[in-house]
Amino acid sequence: MTADLFEAVPNVRPSREAMAEGAVLLRGFARSFEAELLAALRTIVKQAPFRHLVTPSGHRMSVAMTNCGSVGWVSDDAGYRYDAIDPESGQKWPVMPAVLSRLAADAASAAGFNGFAPEACLINRYVPGAKLSLHQDKDELDFAAPIVSVSLGLPAVFLFGGLKRADKTARRRLEHGDVVVWGGPSRLFFHGVAPLADGEHAVMGRQRINLTFRKAR
Ligand code: MD6
Ligand code: FE
Numbered sequence: 001m002t003a004d005l006f007e008a009v010p011n012v013r014p015s016r017e018a019m020a021e022g023a024v025l026l027r028g029f030a031r032s033f034e035a036e037l038l039a040a041l042r043t044i045v046k047q048a049p050f051r052h053l054v055t056p057s058g059h060r061m062s063v064a065m066t067n068c069g070s071v072g073w074v075s076d077d078a079g080y081r082y083d084a085i086d087p088e089s090g091q092k093w094p095v096m097p098a099v100l101s102r103l104a105a106d107a108a109s110a111a112g113f114n115g116f117a118p119e120a121c122l123i124n125r126y127v128p129g130a131k132l133s134l135h136q137d138k139d140e141l142d143f144a145a146p147i148v149s150v151s152l153g154l155p156a157v158f159l160f161g162g163l164k165r166a167d168k169t170a171r172r173r174l175e176h177g178d179v180v181v182w183g184g185p186s187r188l189f190f191h192g193v194a195p196l197a198d199g200e201h202a203v204m205g206r207q208r209i210n211l212t213f214r215k216a217r
Pocket of ligand 1: 180210212
């Protein structure tokens with residue numbers, strides 16, 4: 001039987017895990033996009049290099065960020081927002097490569113959200129020790145659309161809670177190629193990433209890259 005054959009080789013066949021109502025983890029979903037995806041990322045990062053943003057309260061983020069798409073997520077002393085211009089270069093953000101939009105739309109469909117057409121892809125880079133504090137993704141105008149999140153490289157512990165910051169958080173390990181589609185009743189849940197453990201990933205080296213696709217407006 002085919003199913004048994006695949007079960008003998010972990011991570012070959014994408015599988016799905018419910019994380020919360022509206023949030024589903026598609027294990028290994030991005031694996032079949034890997035080569036094209038990594039080539040596209042290299043091109044984006046040449047045009048719009050990773051940088052450490054400063055939060056409105058003056059805190060330098062340990063995660064380095066960049067964007068592609070018609071708008072990108074930025075943070076400075078004026079606040080958090082989506083902006084068509086990369087403040088470092090004064091130019092537009094790199095265009096979202098077709099392989100990225102395809103991956104995002106396919107993953108959203110697999111999770112039951114058809115017609116997902118994100119304008120923005122926020123790209124986060126974690127080195128060992130980097131973390132992302134609990135937050136809500138609420139700078140988008142349309143909370144009906146999900147967020148699609150792609151993990152590459154070193155495994156991370158993803159924390160997700162509830163609608164209140166003080167809600168208890170569950171932890172889930174996200175590995176290379178895993179995709180989380182996050183929408184519906186959990187769209188505004190607090191979440192974050194625990195400090196990245198040191199390690200060396202066979203494809204990505206000593207880092208984790210996360211892509212979050214958003215319908216920003
Ligand atoms: C990360 N992700 O995994 C950060 N937000 O590096 C997020 O903040 C996130 O993965 C909303 C939905 C899914 C996510
Ligand atoms: Fe987030």
